[in-house]
Amino acid sequence: MKKILYSLSMIVGLIFTSCDALDLSPEDYYGSGNFWKNTSQVDGYMNGLNSYLRSNYSMFYVLGELRGGNQRIGTSSLNTSLDYSVIRSQLLTKDNTGISNWNGLYSSIMRINLAISELEKETNFLSESEKNYYLGQAYGLRALHYFMLYRTYGGVPIVTEVEILNGKVTAEKFYVERATPQATMSFLKEDIAKSESYFGSNVTINKNKWSKYATLMLKAEIYMWAAKVSITDYTATGQADLSIAKTALNEIIGKFSLLSNFESIFSTSNKESSEVIFTLHFADNEATNWGGMFLYQDAVFINQVYGRNGEKITGDSLNLKGTGGVFRHEYVEDFWKTYDAEDTRRDATFLEYYQSKSSSGELSNFGCVMLKGVGSINSNNNHIYDSDIIIYRYADALLMMAECENGLGNPCASYINQIRQRAYGSNYPGHEYTEGTYAENELAILHERDKEFVWEGKRWFDVVRMHDSNNKSLAFSNSGNYPSTSPLLNQDEAYKLLWPVDASTLNVNPLLKQTPGY
DSSP states (O other): OEESOOOHHHHHHHHHOOSSTTSOOTTOGGGSTTSSOSHHHHHHHHHHHHHHHHHTTHHHHHHHTGGGSOBOOSBOTTSOBOSOHHHHTTOOOSSOOSSOGGGGHHHHHHHHHHHHHHHHHSOTTSOHHHHHHHHHHHHHHHHHHHHHHHHHHSSOOOEEEOOOBTTBOOGGGGOOOOOOHHHHHHHHHHHHHHHHHHHTTOOOOOTTSOOHHHHHHHHHHHHHHHHHOOBTTBOOOTHHHHHHHHHHHHTTTTTSOOOSOGGGGGOTTSTTOTTEEEEEOOBTTTBOOSGGGGSOOHHHHTTTSBOTTSSBOOSOTTOOTTOOOOOOOOBOHHHHTTSOTTOHHHHHHEEEEEEEEOTTOOEEEEEEEEOTTOOEEOTTSOEEOOOOEEEEEHHHHHHHHHHHHHHTTOOOHHHHHHHHHHHHGGGOTTOOOOOOOHHHHHHHHHHHHHHHOTTTTOHHHHHHHOBOTTSOBGGGSGGGSSSTTSOSSOGGGGGGGSOOOOHHHHHHOTTOOOOTTO
């Protein structure tokens, strides 16, 4: 595998900008004789890797959900400008890529590469079990970042080592060409296998650190993608890899449990519950997130809009205390309407409102704010955005298992119904899912995932991976979009399943080639 990252501008930023404890200084502190001398240093560095992942939490939403078709584009119901219109509109071009510099993922990979390198050669003071545990984390985290890159770009430059000494670098060291999708997928499988092997029987779990269970969830995702998604020179492998994904999920099924109340999953007083497998932890005076950007501004909401009961909303319904963002993200009414009134996920996920009321009392001009990141009130009576960003939870494992079983020709309704039973509670009778054809099951699983994982970075990846009756991606099917009157992508836009590389990144490295189709 190649050494060195190829983006000179990114490396220069790493060397000369210090924004957290893991930035490589001009003296290369973390890769030199000054570090990797005792267990506390190693533990601190590995904690830093998890912290750095938290600081880049938006990648899950930006890469995994924005293109999913269930959000408004342009202007919100409160007349604020919505972000990322080019991405949401599927208008990506080589000149307007929506994101740049591989969305910054290689800076994280560089830090992980350094950890792997030092753990494998410079940490004789660690016991074998300690070293293996850290390496299980590091290889799992690296596989996560490369999997995000693979699902976004297909084949990408594969960089596994770092060589930065005393801040002296030369541009030619950074020239690494894109590996083929086939080679990139093979690398992913190798890395996730190493992570699983290093963890061995160690199932120690701190839910805001990478664990073996996180590795197993990621392994299932990688093999499901390998089984179902063909791109350029890579042909989907089908049932062989679905069976491997199922095996990984079988090691998770029964080890966690669904909470009985959907809303409680996202409560700041109930973090790291029995449903959570891996989460990014946020806390007052530590780190907060962007939940406010999904919520109303007082001036354009309070005394301006109508609630479901037809009365004007006259108070600060969510106790935001004026901290609502500029409302840059909003979900569409067509998606909201897919929830049954008895589905508890609807009101746990959204607060809906209406801009207009006719003389007869009819409400119109729908709007909604998203509640999963609403946060809490701290000890100083201030509203803070400290909701965790959950990466993996047990509901995901159950619906992934449903998808695997469906692809293997086995019954899958029991897994769907575990999710529905929690969603409907006492109203569950009459809402059971009955086994259908492969395509019917696939669509049912997708729509269950849609309702379950709002804001959790799943929707775009799901719709790309899942199939219609012709075994084509649901990104090309009307039934995979909101509203279901047109597909997310037309067949002649198949190249848009992947993203283009921005011009500045291409210009830095003469070995790079643009994503096919752009």
